[in-house]
Amino acid sequence: xxxxxxxxxxxxxxxxxxxxxxxxxxxxxxxxxxxxxxxxxxxxxxxxxxxxxxxxxxxxxxxxxxxxxxxxxxxxxxxxxxxxxxxxxxxxxxxxxxxxxxxxxxxxxxxxxxxxxxxxxxxxxxxxxxxxxxxxxxxxxxxxxxxxxxxxxxxxxxxxxxxxxxxxxxxxxxxxxxxxxxxxxxxxxxxxxxxxxxxxxxxxxxxxxxxxxxxxxxxxxxxxxxxxxxxxxxxxxxxxxxxxxxxxxxxxxxxxxxxxxxxxxxxxxxxxxxxxxxxxxxx
Amino acid sequence: xxxxxxxxxxxxxxxxxxxxxxxxxxxxxxxxxxxxxxxxxxxxxxxxxxxxxxxxxxxxxxxxxxxxxxxxxxxxxxxxxxxxxxxxxxxxxxxxxxxxxxxxxxxxxxxxxxxxxxxxxxxxxxxxxxxxxxxxxxxxxxxxxxxxxxxxxxxxxxxxxxxxxxxxxxxxxxxxxxxxxxxxxxxxxxxxxxxxxxxxxxxxxxxxxxxxxxxxxxxxxxxxxxxxxxxxxxxxxxxxxxxxxxxxxxxxxxxxxxxxxxxxxxxxxxxxxxxxxxxxxxxxxxxxxxxxxxxxxxxxxxxxxxxxxxxxxxxxxx
Numbered sequence: 001x002x003x004x005x006x007x008x009x010x011x012x013x014x015x016x017x018x019x020x021x022x023x024x025x026x027x028x029x030x031x032x033x034x035x036x037x038x039x040x041x042x043x044x045x046x047x048x049x050x051x052x053x054x055x056x057x058x059x060x061x062x063x064x065x066x067x068x069x070x071x072x073x074x075x076x077x078x079x080x081x082x083x084x085x086x087x088x089x090x091x092x093x094x095x096x097x098x099x100x101x102x103x104x105x106x107x108x109x110x111x112x113x114x115x116x117x118x119x120x121x122x123x124x125x126x127x128x129x130x131x132x133x134x135x136x137x138x139x140x141x142x143x144x145x146x147x148x149x150x151x152x153x154x155x156x157x158x159x160x161x162x163x164x165x166x167x168x169x170x171x172x173x174x175x176x177x178x179x180x181x182x183x184x185x186x187x188x189x190x191x192x193x194x195x196x197x198x199x200x201x202x203x204x205x206x207x208x209x210x211x212x213x214x215x216x217x218x219x220x221x222x223x224x225x226x227x228x229x230x231x232x233x234x235x236x237x238x239x240x241x242x243x244x245x246x247x248x249x250x251x252x253x254x255x256x257x258x259x260x261x262x263x264x265x266x267x268x269x270x271x272x273x274x275x276x277x278x279x280x281x282x283x
Numbered sequence: 284x285x286x287x288x289x290x291x292x293x294x295x296x297x298x299x300x301x302x303x304x305x306x307x308x309x310x311x312x313x314x315x316x317x318x319x320x321x322x323x324x325x326x327x328x329x330x331x332x333x334x335x336x337x338x339x340x341x342x343x344x345x346x347x348x349x350x351x352x353x354x355x356x357x358x359x360x361x362x363x364x365x366x367x368x369x370x371x372x373x374x375x376x377x378x379x380x381x382x383x384x385x386x387x388x389x390x391x392x393x394x395x396x397x398x399x400x401x402x403x404x405x406x407x408x409x410x411x412x413x414x415x416x417x418x419x420x421x422x423x424x425x426x427x428x429x430x431x432x433x434x435x436x437x438x439x440x441x442x443x444x445x446x447x448x449x450x451x452x453x454x455x456x457x458x459x460x461x462x463x464x465x466x467x468x469x470x471x472x473x474x475x476x477x478x479x480x481x482x483x484x485x486x487x488x489x490x491x492x493x494x495x496x497x498x499x500x501x502x503x504x505x506x507x508x509x510x511x512x513x514x515x516x517x518x519x520x521x522x523x524x525x526x527x528x529x530x531x532x533x534x535x536x537x538x539x540x541x542x543x544x545x546x547x548x549x550x551x552x553x554x555x556x557x558x559x560x561x562x563x564x565x566x567x568x569x570x571x572x573x574x575x576x577x578x579x580x581x582x583x584x585x586x587x588x589x590x591x592x593x594x595x596x597x598x599x600x601x
Contacts, residue, residue, distance in 0.1 A: 126536040
């Protein structure tokens with residue numbers, strides 16, 4: 001392609017890219033270094049001469065140990081995982097069936113339904129959390145994981161449906177027609193022919209939905225109140241700060257450990273995640 | 284409807300061997316497309332109806348009433364909206380939301396585009412770099428915002444340390460203890476978090492552009508800037524528009540970032556509509572007033588969604 005001089009490549013490419021990488025990753029490094037730094041070093045005046053904020057010579061696991069032993073952190077992790085998993089499965093189930101219907105079947109109001117599902121996709125949770133809290137209370141779901149398992153699909157289903165609908169549309173109709181000529185029912189063809197082909201799409205939607213529910217905050221904040229029932233984001237925010245005192249070592253250990261599961265899932269399925277992400281806007 | 288079933292099975296009988304017909308019998312009603320569609324869509328419609336449409340109607344009712352926690356309210360008309368409109372904290376929150384959304388979107392778009400262009404070149408370790416750039420978007424916002432809050436800490440801020448050591452400042456910057464600084468800090472953190480989303484979606488758009496176009500343009504003597512404006516940008520515009528709309532909706536309705544970073548303080552100067560609605564509706568318990576405040580988001584969201592739908596229609600038409 002276009003030939004560049006070496007200094008130009010440095011100025012226009014390497015230096016900006018390095019700045020981007022450092023800027024993006026620095027907060028994570030800072031989380032890590034704070035989590036393993038002993039308290040005595042953490043709270044040292046920012047102008048102290050011997051202050052070396054970027055590394056520590058006496059790393060410690062105290063904060064992590066305290067977090068795991070003295071707080072509800074392990075149960076928050078489990079709660080978050082359970083809620084994210086179940087709501088993802090529910091959303092995938094609904095999204096698969098709904099996406100197939102919208103992509104393949106002819107019925108009155110198909111267009112209108114498709115549009116309204118797309119519109120609900122754009123409704124932000126912060127618009128509805130106050131009336132939803134009231135409804136959750138009247139259904140007697142308050143302070144149970146079901147409050148979240150049933151409400152998370154409201155932002156996951158539209159996304160899953162939208163993504164899978166797009167995926168189904170790329171599968172040639174002839175495949176299904178062949179199966180039906182061989183005697184399969186429409187339903188059977190859907191289950192046995194179309195869904196297996198759509199596995200990559202299902203995986204993308206699933207990974208994306210899982211990370212979204214792992215990250216959700218406002219519903220979890222409003223619907224849950226017992227310390228041991230909270231999810232990681234809410235637990236870290238509301239339970240690790242006692243009074244006005246911030247235990248930064250423990251907080252950062254919590255932030256780090258709370259991010260690792262979702263980062264792991266992501267790292268195994270980067271390509272699927274990216275497909276889900278780009279598909280989420282293109283449809 | 285019955286006619287359709289009869290017609291369907293008759294056709295199958297002609298096409299398929301007898302054994303298959305018998306096999307197919309129990310699920311025969313599934314052959315009717317309308318019925319099947321209704322069945323497949325029921326779970327979705329029920330869940331969305333129960334937890335989106337119903338709360339929405341309920342929210343409108345709450346906003347028109349003086350309900351508070353443990354107290355069934357009565358109809359008060361538009362009083363809640365009026366009260367919010369004349370409330371100086373709400374006015375600040377409303378303008379903050381607009382300011383926050385506008386700047387964060389501008390920054391995310393420019394930086395995201397720049398990063399996408401950088402990532403679109405081939406270099407060693409590209410996959411790792413691309414994967415790690417998405418981390419801020421993956422990690423729970425609340426948790427990463429905590430790391431930022433620690434970095435902005437009034438006494439132990441590492442950023443102050445860096446700026447001081449670098450000789451840029453002589454006294455500490457009041458990152459979160461001053462309203463104006465606080466807003467810019469929030470915009471910076473939002474940009475940090477949302478930029479990867481822009482970069483990766485725009486990168487996906489960039490990868491669909493035929494490199495021959497660039498080759499041809501550069502043979503015609505176009506420099507990098509011209510090639511970007513006249514080749515890349517026009518082709519990237521559709522994707523960009525959709526990403527911007529999504530980002531506007533998310534930024535405009537943002538809650539968690541401000542909740543963790545400043546909590547709306549100092550002195551209510553950094554509230555967004557959503558955090559103020561939370562403070563009034565949940566923390567104080569005035570459900571009616573809180574619902575009215577969050578409904579103020581609706582007109583803006585409505586316009587954005589309407590534009591998006593119109594754009595999608597036009598795209599489908601072509």
